[in-house]
Amino acid sequence: MRIAVIEDEAPIREGMSKILKKINENYELVGKAENGKKGLELIRKEKPDLVILDIRMPDMDGLTMLSIVREEGIECKAIVLSAYSDFAYAQRAIELGIENYLLKPIKIAELKKALEQAEVNISKEQSKEQLFSLEYIFLNAITGQLDEDGKLADMITERYGIRGDEQIAIFGIGLSDNYDRYHEMVRRTMEEVGIHSNEFHFYVIEFQEKGSIVVILYQLEDQDKIKEYFKKTVVPMLGSQIPGRLSCAWGNCRGLLNIRKAILEMDSVLEWNLFFDRGTLISKRLIDATQTYPIKYPIDIEVQTKEAVADSDRKEFLSSLRRFREYCREGACTPQDMKEACSRYMMSLLHVAKESGKLESSVSMQNMITSISDAIFWQDIEEAFLTFFENLSLKNIGEDGVSLLVQKAIQHIQEYYNQGITLEEVAAKLHVSEEYLSTQFKKQTGRTFTETIRKYRIENVKELLLKSTLKLNQIADMVGYSDPKYMSKVFKDEVGMLPAEYRKKNS
Incomplete structure (x- = not known):
């Protein structure tokens, strides 16, 4: 509880x-303040x-200040201290909504x-206030x-200006596994967008378990204009800031009671x-407004992929997978048709892998x-297909338990470690x-990469320290390393001593 003391007697x-x-x-x-004027400022x-x-x-x-x-x-509670038991003072204090009136000397x-008692009352009011918060x-x-409570609806309108039948827009941002890394940045961006706009009010709600963020827009000046702004400015802004998984959806409804229905529709x-x-x-x-067409399943791509599975040919497998994706996208079929085709594709590969003994029976098809x-x-x-192929590689994993994929990544490190090779470059090569x-x-x-x-x-x-006289x-x-000082720092962190000490000690 945060307390201010306004009292002219210094000892008290x-x-x-x-x-x-x-x-x-x-x-x-x-x-603390010694008079009502300074107390008011405080x-x-x-x-x-x-x-x-x-x-x-x-x-x-004090009573003038409190009024x-x-x-x-x-909003603050007040406890009055007074050396006077005059009823007029007490009555005026009570009218101003004080918590208590204590006579000096204070016990x-x-x-x-x-x-x-004041703390209990403050806690109750804060709880009550929270019940009627926007969140x-x-x-x-x-x-x-x-x-659907009339009194609650009136209170929401009075406090926040949200009418029962007003248009509400919903901007949904799906981050999936990007959520932990970028949710704070997305919130800050959306708050910046909202604060600098006088065409709508907004509230941001995060759903960590779903990896998504919902922005509710209300008191809209012109919903079509706002939607166009989000489409041409906000979405590209987020797209440039967030690599990888990002989805943006727009929904709307009339009144607070229809928000759930609008969000469920947006999820779909x-x-x-x-x-x-x-x-x-x-x-x-x-x-x-989008025209779609029934998909014709690409048998030829499936056959090529089965051959890649039979040969454990990772390069051809990934190439076939990329062609399958492009075929689905270019065919302009619905997402449901795409996923059904992908499921059939996966089932055929699982079947041929198990028949040829290249896949352990413990791998869950479901x-x-x-x-x-x-x-x-x-x-x-x-990633579902990559997981499938990694399980194919179990037969080719070495005694050290490292798959062919990681072995190749290590080979790239060994070959290009002195050229500043990055995870992004190695991933692209593989x-x-x-x-x-x-x-x-x-x-x-x-270890990490x-x-x-x-x-x-x-x-x-x-090795160079011990087998050469190089500087x-x-x-x-x-x-x-572009900076020898930085190399020395890293060396000491890893080995526990500076390079020069290591050369001297082990020469």
Whole structure:
């Protein structure tokens, strides 16, 4: 509880902070003032939860100060201290909504009781206020738990200006596995967009478990104009800031009670990410205006992929998978048709792999098909197929438990470690995503890609230190460090001593 003390008697004013800490160490004294005029400035600045004030003070008495506070709508509780038991003072104080009226000299027990009661009342009001917060209102609207209550509707209109039948727009942002990395940036971006617009009010709600963010727009000046702004400015802005998985959808409804229905409808259009290009603002209106055609299953691509599976030919497998995706996209078929074709494609590959003994029976066919049917990004489908192929590689995994994919990544590190090779470049060479390679690399080697490059460089630095008379700047250049000082720092972090010490000790 944040407390301000306004009292003209210095001993009481100065001693109050010690008394408050003794009563409850969580009480925070936000300031003190010796008269009502300075006390008013303090209250305006700090907005305390509770004010402890005297009545008779110079410049401005306590009750006059409190009446101004009430007129200005500053919400705070008040406990009055007074050496006078005059009924007129007490009556005026009660009219101003004080918590308690304590006579001087103050008894610690009475003050403690008054403070505890004030804290209880503040807590109750804060809880009540939370029940009518925008977060409470919108979350209950989204979950369908907002009651059709006339009094509540009137309160929402009075407090937030949201009428029962007004147009509400919903901007949905799907991040999937990008959520943890980018959700804070997305929130900041959306808040910046909302703050600088006078054409709508907004509220941002995050759904971590779904990997998505919902922005509710209300009090709209012109919904079509706002939607066009989001389409041409906001969506491209997010697309440039967020690599990988990103979906943007638009929905609308009339009134808070229809928000849940609008969001459920918006969820159902997200799979159209499989159809539209990245950076498209997807809406039901856009989908309804899109012409689609039945897909003709590409048997020829399936045959080529089966051959790649039989030969454990990763390059051809990835090439066939890429052709299959392009075929589905160019065919302008619905997302449902695409996923059904992908499921059939996967089933045929699983069958040939198991028949040829290249796939362990423990691999769950159902999990792979489910991953495809639930997909809203092509990356989800591709990763299901990559997982399938990695399981094919179990027969070719070496004694060290490292798959062919990771072995090739390590070979690239060994060959190009001194040229600043990056995870992105290696992933591109191996035709897999950065995320997939990074996960498999860490899982199978116990180290990250960056840690492995650093370790390989340091081992080569050790060898050059002991087997040559090269200077540190020459060694740094040979192993891919542009700055010998930075190389020395990394070397010490890894080995526990500087390069020069290591050369001297081991020569």
